[in-house]
Amino acid sequence: MSVSNLIMYMLPLIVTPILTRLYTPSDFGEWGIFSSFIVMSTIVLFLGFENILIQAPKYQLGNAIKLCIGVSMITILLFGLLFITGNITGNNFISTFPGSILLFIYFVFYTVYTICYNLCNRKELYYTLAFSNIVLGCSQAAFRILLAFIGIQIANGLILGTTLAEGITAIFLLWTITKGSAIKHRAKTSFVQLKQLISQYRNFPLFDAPSSLLSFAAFNLPVIILSFYFDKASIGCFSIVFQLLLLPMSLVGSAIGKVYYQRISISVPNDNIISETTHAVLRILCVISILPLLFIACGGDQLIILFLGNQWHSAGNVALCLALWSFPTILTQPILPLFRILNKQRTLLIYDSMYFLLGIGGIILLCQHTKNLFFILFVYSVSCFVVKMALFLKQLSLSHLNIHQYIKFLPVWGISIALLIIRLIA
Numbered sequence: 001m002s003v004s005n006l007i008m009y010m011l012p013l014i015v016t017p018i019l020t021r022l023y024t025p026s027d028f029g030e031w032g033i034f035s036s037f038i039v040m041s042t043i044v045l046f047l048g049f050e051n052i053l054i055q056a057p058k059y060q061l062g063n064a065i066k067l068c069i070g071v072s073m074i075t076i077l078l079f080g081l082l083f084i085t086g087n088i089t090g091n092n093f094i095s096t097f098p099g100s101i102l103l104f105i106y107f108v109f110y111t112v113y114t115i116c117y118n119l120c121n122r123k124e125l126y127y128t129l130a131f132s133n134i135v136l137g138c139s140q141a142a143f144r145i146l147l148a149f150i151g152i153q154i155a156n157g158l159i160l161g162t163t164l165a166e167g168i169t170a171i172f173l174l175w176t177i178t179k180g181s182a183i184k185h186r187a188k189t190s191f192v193q194l195k196q197l198i199s200q201y202r203n204f205p206l207f208d209a210p211s212s213l214l215s216f217a218a219f220n221l222p223v224i225i226l227s228f229y230f231d232k233a234s235i236g237c238f239s240i241v242f243q244l245l246l247l248p249m250s251l252v253g254s255a256i257g258k259v260y261y262q263r264i265s266i267s268v269p270n271d272n273i274i275s276e277t278t279h280a281v282l283r284i285l286c287v288i289s290i291l292p293l294l295f296i297a298c299g300g301d302q303l304i305i306l307f308l309g310n311q312w313h314s315a316g317n318v319a320l321c322l323a324l325w326s327f328p329t330i331l332t333q334p335i336l337p338l339f340r341i342l343n344k345q346r347t348l349l350i351y352d353s354m355y356f357l358l359g360i361g362g363i364i365l366l367c368q369h370t371k372n373l374f375f376i377l378f379v380y381s382v383s384c385f386v387v388k389m390a391l392f393l394k395q396l397s398l399s400h401l402n403i404h405q406y407i408k409f410l411p412v413w414g415i416s417i418a419l420l421i422i423r424l425i426a
Contacts, residue, residue, distance in 0.1 A: 015141040020240070020308045022148035023158060029232030030098040031158040032239030036223040038103065042110055043213045045075050048204030051340060052197075053118040055265050063193050065115060070194075072111040080104060093224070099159040109166040116173035121262055128176050129258070135172050140165035207345030214352040215336075218359040222380065225360070229367045237315040238377070244304065245292045245319065245326040256281055257334030264341050271400060274342075278335060278399040286409040289331035290416050296323040297419035314373075321377035323420055327413075328388030335395050342398060351391045358383035378424065 020028075046068050056064045083103075086094030094100070120128050143164045147157030198205075223242075227235050260281050264274050301316035308315055339348040362383050366376045396403060 011137050011141055015145070016240070016244075017307055017309065019144060019148070019158070020312060022145065025233035025236035025311060026231075027156055027158060028236030028240055029227070029234075030156050031162075032223045032235050032242075033227055034098050034103070034156075034159050035162075035239070036221065037097070038106060038110075040213060040217050040221065041079060042107070042114075044209055045072050045107065045111065046114070046209075047071050047075070048209035048212065049198075049201065050114050050118055051204060051208065052201045053115065054122050054262055055341075056197075056201075060197060063197055065119075067194055067197055068115055069111065072107075076104065076107045076111075079107070099155055099163075102155060102159055102163045106163045106166055109163065109170045112174055113166060113170035116170065116177045119177055120173065121258055124262065125176070126259070128173070132169055132173055136165055136169040139168050203343060203345045204340075207349045208340060211339075211345060211349040211352045214349070214356040218352075218356045218384065221360050222363055222377075225363055225367065226373070226376075229371070230373055234314060234373055237312060237318050238373075240308065240312070241304070241315050241318045241322060245296075245322055256284065257337065260334060261337035261340070264337065274338070275400045278338065278395070279401055279405065281334060282401070282406065285331050285334060286406055289327050289329075290409075290413055292326045292330070293323045293420060294412075294416040296320060297416055297423055301423075317374050318377060320420070320424060321374050322381050324378075324417070325381035325384045327416075328385055328392060332388050332392050332395060335399075338395060338398055344398065347394070351387060351394065355384060355387040355391075358387060 049064070049068050049071055052064050053061070053068065083094055083097075083100055085091075097103070117129065117132065120132075140162055143161030144157055147161050150157075223235055223239055226238065260277065263277050296319050301319045304319050305313055305316045336348065339345055359380050362379050363376055366379060370376065393403065
């Protein structure tokens with residue numbers, strides 16, 4: 001899976017300079033708003049029940065799939081009612097939302113994609129998952145470039161290309177599941193059985209889904225909030241820098257996180273295996289997580305401007321302001337399934353609530369008093385850094401690990417942060 005992500009890591013390096021010359025910063029601003037909304041809304045699409053597809057015993061699998069489909073369809077319907085009401089009442093955000101019809105098409109594709117993806121992960125079909133990553137990345141890049149050359153006017157090509165790519169990948173995974181042996185057990189479904197399933201895994205909608213929503217809202221809500229105070233070109237710079245800084249997590253972190261969840265799921269209640277697995281993952285993350293910050297601190301912000309093109313001159317300063325945010329985010333994100341396995345979702349909810357309140361609360365407050373985008377992003381970055389580092393220490397504690405086991409990484413971390421501070425002051 002990491003090899004497939006390596007291919008996907010190289011793809012943006014090729015495609016992004018092309019897209020930033022085919023599309024304007026305003027186009028990327030619209031994409032940023034659309035992307036931020038779907039990331040947050042898909043978190044609540046299943047109310048967290050999609051995770052039980054990996055944990056649930058075999059005899060519950062059939063009912064778990066039906067529960068996920070039912071919850072997803074109800075949630076999509078509620079979003080539809082929200083958008084209809086918003087358009088009728090003249091809500092500015094909903095009435096001006098880019099690609100509202102594509103949003104609901106994307107929701108349907110995402111439902112199929114997520115269920116099939118988790119079933120493949122459950123069965124350790126990593127070659128299939130790896131190939132699906134390639135299908136998603138390559139088709140998205142191809143559609144976006146093709147739509148730009150066609151000059152289609154009915155929708156933003158970045159949004160339409162993403163939706164089409166999600167659909168193709170969902171169909172590929174569905175074909176794999178239906179032709180293979182990923183689903184062998186078929187259970188008779190009754191309301192009582194579904195009710196028992198909901199009760200057994202009630203921590204997912206009560207704590208897991210809200211926690212994930214707060215965490216990803218702190219990632220993506222800034223784009224939506226800032227869109228009310230700054231022009232779309234500025235939002236476009238912010239959005240694309242976000243994506244670039246998270247590339248290392250896309251490269252290895254997301255692949256590790258999915259496999260990590262599956263591995264520790266089958267190891268419960270063996271604390272030693274959980275500790276050893278977490279330590280093995282953190283040894284990799286301790287190196288990967290500091291790379292974006294170190295790159296920016298050593299002048300990478302100027303390379304980003306050269307990479308994106310002349311019209312993206314603000315992206316370098318945005319990268320400097322967000323570099324501190326990227327480090328603990330990449331470090332902690334793949335280990336979050338640990339809270340789910342140990343039934344510590346309530347603890348994670350507390351940390352994500354702090355992350356949301358400090359990060360989003362700071363942005364809202366500062367937007368009322370200053371129009372300096374870079375200062376706002378820097379304060380957001382520092383606030384998130386503090387909470388995420390506290391979360392990292394808690395992850396170590398739950399895994400029965402100690403910060404002293406990673407002391408060899410501390411000098412590199414310290415030097416990188418010091419260089420960044422010097423750059424920011426300069």
